[in-house]
Amino acid sequence: MERILITGALGQIGTELTVRLREIYGEENVLATDINAPAEGPLKGKPFKILDVRRYDEMVSIADEFKPDTIMHMAALLSATCESKPLIAWDINMGGLVNALEVARKRKAKFFTPSSIGAFGPSTPKKDAPQTTIQRPTTMYGVNKVAGELLCDYYFDKFGVDTRGLRFPGLISHIKEPGGGTTDYAVEIYFEAVKAGKYTSCIGEGTYMDMMYMDDAIDAVIQLMETDAENLVDRNAFNVSAMSIEPEMIAREIRKHIPGFELDYDVDPVRQGIAESWPDSIDTSEAERQWGFNPMFDLEKMTAEMINAIKDKV
Template sequence: MKKILVTGATGQIGTDLLDELRSKYGIENVIASARNKKTHIVEKGPFYSLDCTDSKSFFEIAKKENVDTIIHLAAILSAVGEQNPSLLWDINVNGLYNALEISKELNCSLFVPSSIGAFGPGTPKDNTPQLTIQRPTTAYGISKVTGELLCDYYHLKYGLDTRGVRFPGLISYKALPGGGTTDYAVHIYYDALKKGHYTSFIDKGTYMDMMYMPDAINCIIDIMEANPDKLIDRNAFNVSSMSFEPEDIKNSIIKHIPNFTMDYDVDPVRQSIAESWPNSLDVSAAKEQWGFNPKYDLDKMTEDMIFHLSRKIMSK
């Protein structure tokens, strides 16, 4: 990667990723883009206001900046997508189609994140294999399976260098998530520090895979720098750092905030989505093919989250 265009750059992943990419490759070599302008993103380096469904503008920016890599993060997440499936399809599928066509035309490498949402109720719940049944029951999941297959198609038919991972729930102190089912795992830390109490919309005993954002950022960079000849499961590697349920994260927080309490007010929509997803993923393919090696477990992540969020909250 020498010149990189990031779409959806003001979202949860992009906020963290931009800093790391610009530190590694140079500020002027990482071009941020998003539908909505965010001042702190604009001030830190090159930025374009871009709707990924606008193929003409998308192409013109990529060509003007002479990019060799597109990291396509623009997407609508699971809970929001169930409220507006047509918008989700337009962004997640038509926007991706534009990214694929532009990458083909300009000979760019393309990273596209998939998700554990690409699995469904019929998928094996524990140690979910790299290759397994995928019959998701959400609009979000269907869009992610479609994306995986489209990326496979462009690689096989046109030789396009497409790469991707199935992200689990992502946890970050820099930016709040944007409407996903795993969002509780971020909000719980904020409420623990601000209120000493959290009401979970995901029920007790519901296990989901998770990853701390520093591991997710390294994951993107590592797969994009990997030897392409070694990538067999090119567009949808299972990746995860940990699997936990709400009580596990509560108990981890109590080690630092002893008086923290939690109760439940389960959201039926997000709960049903969570129950359709795996409990834990088999990540051996990612480890074997490009050296995936996460650094954070639950307790190490909790310690880091509380440290950084405490400083962030106090500074406001």
């Protein structure tokens, strides 16, 4: 990768991905875009273009000017938001994806877009869901992600576009708070633990979901994109995760740092239903075998990092 165009750069993943890529490849070689300009944070005052990914001509114009050899398409609505706005979700998630793929095809650019554990459904094996398995999601977000995986495979097989992707679990970060995801509680719980010493979870006790610290997620994107194409049997998209956890497990780790932390529950039926439709855990062995995936953060290490970083902010 030499010149990288990023869509959705102000999102939960996009912000930290843009910062890291600029550290590695140079600020002038990484162009961030999103539907709004950054009002604050690490991308404010840096190279940036306004882009609604549904507007193909605008995307073409930006790409023609910047001349990327790699496109990272991060723009999307998240799981819970997709359920409340399914038609808008299809328009943004699928319309934006096909536009970005077309730009990559015409420019002969490498292409990355994230998938999700949301691409799985109730008929997927609940334990150690494999790389290739039944994918019959029951949410608009999941339908978008499965369709996106297939569309990326199509562009690779039909047009030779070097498409690659990861099925992300819940991503946990102290830099950019999430918005509209089923796994958001696993970020919110740390912020509220530091600020208030207590948290009310919208996800029920005993509900296991895969999670990963954001640093590991960003490293995985870069490692996958820098891997020689000949090493890849799969492309769209690799299972990645670092831990399968439920709320009480996080609470126990937090209490090692904040002994009086209290956790209670007010379960949101929409998000709970989405969570229960996903596997409890996924098998990451193909990512490990094909390109060396190896996350560095477990729950204990991640919790210490999160609490220390949030304490420095508040």
